[in-house]
Structures are given as C-alpha cells and as structure tokens.
Amino acid sequence: MGEKILVLGSSFGGYHSALNLRKHLSREHSITVVSSDNEFTFIPSLPWVVMGWRKPSAIQFPVAGSLRRKGIDFVQDTIVRADPENNRVIGEKGEYEYHYLIAATGSELDFEAIPGLGPKKGYSYSIFSVEEALNARDALMGAIDKGSGSLVFGNAQGASCLGPVYEMAMMVDAYLRRKLLRNRFKLSLFTNEPYLGHFGVNGFGMMTRMLEDEFADRDVEWKVNCKLAQVTPENVELEDGEKLKNDFSLIVPAFFGSHAYIGIEGLSNPRGFIPGDDYLANPKYQNVYAVGVSLAFPPPFETRVPVGVPKTGQMSAEMAGVAAHNIAADINGGPKKRGKDFSVICIADAGDTGFYLSASPLFPPRNKLVHKKGKRAHWMKIAFEKYYMASLRYGLPHLDFGW
Ligand SMILES: Cc1cc2nc3c(=O)[nH]c(=O)nc-3n(C[C@H](O)[C@H](O)[C@H](O)COP(=O)(O)OP(=O)(O)OC[C@H]3O[C@@H](n4cnc5c(N)ncnc54)[C@H](O)[C@@H]3O)c2cc1C
Incomplete structure (x- = not known):
C-alpha cells in the first residue's frame, strides 16, 4: 500500500x-x-x-x-x-x-497588534499579495499625483520580511527622480532593526555602510530601533513620539x-x-x-x-x-x-540599480559573503523572474542556485 x-x-x-x-x-x-x-x-x-x-x-x-x-x-x-x-x-x-x-x-499578517496598521482596518498599505500591491499602487500614484507630500516606508516591531521596504523606498526615489518630482517629496524609512541592513541576521558585512550611503545619496531619511505606536490618516507615529506625515505609508507587520x-x-x-x-x-x-x-x-x-x-x-x-x-x-x-545552515541569495532592486547578495551560511561568521551594487543586479533580477516563471510554467530545468 x-x-x-x-x-x-x-x-x-x-x-x-x-x-x-x-x-x-x-x-x-x-x-x-x-x-x-x-x-x-x-x-x-x-x-x-x-x-x-x-x-x-x-x-x-x-x-x-x-x-x-x-x-x-x-x-x-x-x-x-x-x-x-x-x-x-x-x-x-x-x-x-x-x-x-x-x-x-x-x-498570516499581524495588523491587529498596532492601532491603525494595515490596509483593511487601518491607514497603511502592505505588499504581501497581488491585491495588496494593486491597492498600494493606486494609493501611491494618487499621493504622487497630488504633486508633493510625505511618503513613509517601515518595518514594524517583530517584522521579519525586512527587505521589501528598502526596495520600495529606493524605487519610489528612482521613479520621482525620473519625473523630476523628487524635490517635492519627503521620503522616510523606519525599521525595527538595530542598524540598516541587519535583516534579522546580524547584517551582511559592509552592506550596512552601503545602504547608509545609498540613502544619503537618495535623500531618504532613515531611523533604526523603531517601534510603531499607531498609524492615523494624518501621521505614522513612533513610540518615541516622532510623527511622520502620512500622505502614503507602506508598513510591513509582524507575522503569525x-x-x-x-x-x-x-x-x-x-x-x-x-x-x-x-x-x-x-x-x-x-x-x-x-x-x-x-x-x-x-x-x-x-x-x-x-x-x-x-x-x-x-x-x-x-x-x-x-x-x-x-x-x-x-x-x-x-x-x-x-x-540547517541555509545559505541565502538575494537581489534587491532599486529601480535604477540593484544589490546582489550571496551569503553562506545565513548567520555570521560565514564561509562566504559576496555583495555587489550595480545595474547588472537590476537586469539579473528581471531575467531571473522571467526564467523562474517559465521554468515553473513549462518545466524548464531550474538554474542551479542550490534550490
Ligand atoms: C514584497 C516581497 C518581496 C520579496 N522578495 C524576495 C526576493 O527578492 N527573494 C526571495 O528569495 N524572497 C523574497 N521574498 C520572500 C518570499 O516571498 C518568501 O520567502 C516566500 O514567499 C515564502 O514562501 P512560503 O511557501 O514559505 O510561503 P508563502 O509564499 O507565504 O505561501 C504560503 C502558501 O500557503 C497557502 N496557505 C496559507 N494559509 C493556508 C491555509 N490555512 N490553508 C491552506 N493553504 C494556505 C497560500 O495560499 C500559499 O500558497 C519577498 C517577500 C515579499 C513580501
């Protein structure tokens, strides 16, 4: 049997x-x-x-x-x-x-943990499904159409999927620069991490300094060790009392x-x-x-x-x-x-450039760490998506990334 x-x-x-x-x-x-x-x-x-x-x-x-x-x-x-x-x-x-x-x-997304968090019962957007992404797109483009404002990207306390808000902040910056509108918008990123690029794994070497430089060049204001107190239609409020004006916010919650x-x-x-x-x-x-x-x-x-x-x-x-x-x-x-001892390969897109990361194992000290910034990473991410989707749809052999 x-x-x-x-x-x-x-x-x-x-x-x-x-x-x-x-x-x-x-x-x-x-x-x-x-x-x-x-x-x-x-x-x-x-x-x-x-x-x-x-x-x-x-x-x-x-x-x-x-x-x-x-x-x-x-x-x-x-x-x-x-x-x-x-x-x-x-x-x-x-x-x-x-x-x-x-x-x-x-x-499952724990929006209930923080008053006003989330797209259904609150005043922030999210990015875990096509439906959420389409709603976020409409709200973001609506905010940009107003011509000026404050756009906030954040990781709430307990969040573990930390990279997407970095990608979003950089992509929105690239988009606004292309439209020559960047000078009209304030972009802020807050995160629960103790430093930029900690990513829940104690960081990836120099990635922290690369991200600090990147956000400095992009004029994105950032803040670490943040706890979110609440989100209102007007503001994203942190526990230390800081209020970020909420013309659009995309905030990643903790998971169940x-x-x-x-x-x-x-x-x-x-x-x-x-x-x-x-x-x-x-x-x-x-x-x-x-x-x-x-x-x-x-x-x-x-x-x-x-x-x-x-x-x-x-x-x-x-x-x-x-x-x-x-x-x-x-x-x-x-x-x-x-x-155990999984390795990680990741490409974070920034709209006009990208970051390639390969680390083994996931936690330091590591046997291997490679990170590179450049347009090539942006094109690699596009090529990988197309190949991966085709391989699942039509059964093409997988690229050997250890999958
Ligand atoms: C915006 C964003 C960008 C990301 N970028 C990257 C990246 O560049 N590279 C990378 O490697 N990873 C990335 N990730 C992470 C990656 O998407 C996740 O690691 C991956 O989706 C996890 O896969 P999973 O199968 O464990 O869970 P999920 O993808 O969450 O899938 C869960 C599955 O279970 C089903 N399901 C849920 N509950 C039930 C239930 N009660 N009964 C039956 N079925 C159920 C769902 O329908 C779904 O099919 C990103 C994540 C996000 C949100």
Missing part, C-alpha cells in the same frame, strides 16, 4: 515540496497539495506591481493543472485546524488524512505562522510557527515537516526592538528539497539530509 503525503500551501515551499516528492517517490504513493490559492505568485516582483512596472498576469500562473500533469493532486481549500494526533487536517471544505505532512502555509496550528502542544510555538529538528521534522510529530515561513526559526541575536529571522523564497525552496528528501528516505530507506 502506498503512503499518503499531504502538502499544505502551493507557493515557494509547497510547490517545490510537491515537485521534489514526486521526483523521489514512485506513483504508488499519493501526493496531494491543499492550498487556499490556485495561483502561484512570484512574490519578489510585487514591488514592481506597486510601481506599475508589472502586470499581475506576468507574475502568476495557476498551479492545479501543472501539478496534476506531474501526477500530484491539488485541492483548493483553507486548512482551519491541524489534528496531528489523528494524522489529519481539517479544511473549510473537507478533512484530509496523511501518513506524512509538509506544512508550507507561510504567514498559522492559527490552524496555534495551541497544539508540541506542534506549534505560540505564534503558529512549527519547530523542526535538524531534518526539518517536528520534534514531537516526526511525520510532520515544516518548510519556508511556516518553520519556526528563533532569532539567535538579541535586539532592542524585536526583529524576526527572514526566510526567503530561495531558502523556502531549499528547505522543500530537504523535507521531500527526508520523507522519501523514510519511505524508501536511505540516509537523511540535515536541514
């Missing part, structure tokens, strides 16, 4: 988990992906959607068809509760049993993992992230694996204001490879892979 493997989520972590499982396991074993979303979105390009430089259709494709062609079942459903004692999860539409589970459900896991002893930490052992299996429920943002990754460094550890798309896909390998090793026999 074949084993049943269930993958929750169909983004970087879930999609790559399912493909890797299929590569390792014969067809007698069933693989089912259950995800709220049938669209794969290339999230790293959402800042370009905010700028109006990308249409959503260029960075999305439906996953159900391409998974089914590879012998992977797909069900569109949202999981509301995990039940690891009984090897099942409960969705809005049905229940799903498994022998092995990979949780790759990413994050998933409320479907919260309160299940041993499965999840209090914020809904799933701890994993060296092989990415949950220490209590060894047939449950977590990859990508779902994996609990306690910050190894103390900071004055809480900063989370980032999990990039590339790291999520790398974890998916490890989890799939280890499930296959359990089923077929063979040695398991260790899933």
